[in-house]
Amino acid sequence: MRMPRRGLVIQARTRWLLVGLALLFSLVLLMYLLECAPQTDGNGSLPGVVGESMGKEYYQALLQEQEEHYQNRATSLKRQIAQLKQELQEMSDKLKSLQEKKSPKINGMNYQGTKEQTSNDLLEFLHSQIDKAEVSVGAKLPSEYGVIPFESFTSMKVFQLEMGLTRHPEEKPVRKDKRDELVEVIEAGLEVINNPDEEDGQDEDDGVGDRQLYSENDFIEGYYRTERDKGTQYELFYKKTDGMEYRHVTLFRPFGPLMKVKSETVDISRSIINVIVPLAGRTEAFAQFMQNFRDVCIHQDKRVHLTVVYFGQDGLSEVKSILESVARETDFHNYTLVSLNEEFNRGRGLDMGARAWEKGEVLMFFCDVDVYFTAEFLNSCRLNAEPGKKVFYPVVFSLYNPAIVYANQDIPPPVEQQLVHKKDSGFWRDFGFGMTCQYRTDFLTVGGFDLEVKGWGGEDVHLYRKYLHGELMVVRTPVPGLFHLWHEKHCADELTPEQYRMCIQSKAMNEASHSHLGMLVFRDEIEAHLRKQAYRTNSEAAR
Incomplete structure (x- = not known):
């Protein structure tokens, strides 16, 4: 994948920054060695007293000039470093904002990983799965045979359409993977309700202390269905025992981590x-x-x-x-x-x-x-x-x-x-x-x-x-x-x-x-068999 032009510029600047820092370090080391060098006889450096005096002044002036040059260079490099840090922060903020707008939150439900670790390609793919699935908007279908029905469930039972000869219309989720899936989904819905985002429409002054926290006992019912090429949709409903207000949470699992689609409060107290x-x-x-x-x-x-x-x-x-x-x-x-x-x-x-x-x-x-x-x-x-x-x-x-x-x-x-x-x-x-x-x-x-x-x-x-x-x-x-x-x-x-x-x-x-x-x-066959059994029993008793 080609790196964006802005990324190339930042990479080039970073490379020059490293080169400049290496050069600065070398010059500072040279100055330190010159400053710490042992003193020698005047005759050993320049012939005569005048030569010795001119030699010291010359080197002192040279060192002072070089020091000013490198101080200016260091100041320039520091300024460039600060500028690069600011640009990197701006890019990070823009990326974060883009992720929050284009994709539901993945990591708000105690899943491993962070947004910084999730690539843009993966986020766009997961978002596209939700867009393609029939989650928020109905899909036009040619007939009733194209409908993917939901299965319904409570915290203890699943009500299913496809039974075959072994499954039942109502049964407990016996398989561990199905049981773990439903428990995870119910807990994920609770996480969404009990830790609402600003976009969920909660009052800003509604603190955690004033807000009722929901638990597993408040889960009423749920529905789920799987589109085999997209993922699984979950519709969850929670309600406090003493209230008429329901909390409705929609989740979607696009063959990956659960993703929140929406969370809303549903008041049915006046619904006739x-x-x-x-x-x-x-x-x-x-x-x-x-x-x-x-x-x-x-x-x-x-x-x-x-x-x-x-x-x-x-x-x-x-x-x-x-x-x-x-x-x-x-x-x-x-x-x-x-x-x-x-x-x-x-x-x-x-x-x-x-x-x-x-x-x-x-x-x-x-x-x-x-x-x-x-x-x-x-x-x-x-x-x-x-x-x-x-x-x-x-x-x-x-x-x-x-x-x-x-x-x-x-x-x-x-x-x-x-x-x-x-x-x-x-x-x-x-x-x-x-x-x-x-x-x-x-x-x-x-x-x-x-x-x-x-x-x-x-x-x-x-x-x-x-x-x-x-x-x-x-x-x-x-x-x-x-x-x-x-x-x-x-x-x-x-x-x-x-x-x-x-x-x-x-x-x-x-x-x-x-x-x-x-x-x-086969009633006739069964009755014939019973008659034969009765005849044999009577015959044996007569003997």
């Missing part, structure tokens, strides 16, 4: 969620949904508005009665009932629910009557959607048919006891995009749902693709607090071949796990 539920019939399921809504939204969260869009007249009065009953018992009146006397269309129902809101901007949660959610999910909804920047597409944990899962019991357990993340109880519904959190303005900006889609399925995928083709970031991750309860599926004959195939696929995947379906397939 408009839960929009399209419905036709299924009043029993709605009654169960309202029980969950009462427990979570009314009694715990208290920052939720409910919008029910009901299709048809059959069952409408019962739905009204359920809503009025909940309102009387809990003094909850933040709900809207929109009645449409037409055939059920989920996309149209959600679109009407979004447009029925007349109070400006609001965060919307598109929900189905078969969905069970927790208060923690509502906060995740608020934290991962941002107007004009992010939309949240959580992956729902879909429960299998309880009649199959709990076939060895007389009756299935209550719904609350079925909400577990196990391989035989359910799966991460990564092919479903119906449950989503997004702001109303973003929904209207992309044009909402395609209302030409009729019947089951398809409308959610179309909306999802619109966001993928735009510039908003799509956060896609499994969420432990969101469940889809099993219910009987009916695939209507009037569906298009594509819709019917999707419906049957969804129906098959919702019935039971791989092992349970295998037992059902």
Whole structure:
């Protein structure tokens, strides 16, 4: 690599400086030797007394002249040295400023090395990895297959989509490298929060003594995903037990040290969620949904508005009665009932629910009557959607048919006891995009749902693709607090071949796990084997 011209000039000056210092040292040594030389007889130096006298004066004048010359030279060299030091300091300050502007800080998290030891090429490379990755700005993707979903985790568990035959939807980070990675990331996030930089927006007069320090116990949840050619992105959330204010930290590991991307404070205390539920019939399921809504939204969260869009007249009065009953018992009146006397269309129902809101901007949660959610999910909804920047597409944990899962019991357990993340109880519904959190303005900006889609399925995928083709970031991750309860599926004959195939696929995947379906397939063989075993046992007993 060619050295910059300024570097060559400094190198040349330094070389001349060293030569001058060497010359000065030699002359000073010569003067010292002359001054310390032993005195000799006058006749030995110059003939006669006059010669001796003239010789002393001559050498004294010569030495004085040389001393003045070298003093002037030394003063000049000192001046040049001071000038070079000043220029070197200016270059160092400029380099430091450039590094701070162009690259996030690497060494603010107790990592070895200093900025001076990190080459400009490495810093520029690491910075370019962040620029290329989908960290702060969404990337335009051709379809839903191009999305790299997040894995979610807490301090004790990881919720993962890719399971295969050995991994589980929820498990502890058993492997040491994964456990060490997550511990390191959580601690790095704490380092960012507890030692904020000026650009993080902290008040200058907010001293360490006044600022609350966060610990590992304040970590709530996190998400991570890896782009194989760029690095790993981490989204971390911390919260004090007695507060509503969250701290959000984004980190990025570009196949090297962790790099801070941003740190911010997120206040969700006034964030209202408009839960929009399209419905036709299924009043029993709605009654169960309202029980969950009462427990979570009314009694715990208290920052939720409910919008029910009901299709048809059959069952409408019962739905009204359920809503009025909940309102009387809990003094909850933040709900809207929109009645449409037409055939059920989920996309149209959600679109009407979004447009029925007349109070400006609001965060919307598109929900189905078969969905069970927790208060923690509502906060995740608020934290991962941002107007004009992010939309949240959580992956729902879909429960299998309880009649199959709990076939060895007389009756299935209550719904609350079925909400577990196990391989035989359910799966991460990564092919479903119906449950989503997004702001109303973003929904209207992309044009909402395609209302030409009729019947089951398809409308959610179309909306999802619109966001993928735009510039908003799509956060896609499994969420432990969101469940889809099993219910009987009916695939209507009037569906298009594509819709019917999707419906049957969804129906098959919702019935039971791989092992349970295998037992059902080979049930005849199993029963035949049991009969043979019983026959042999009876025959041996008869002997």
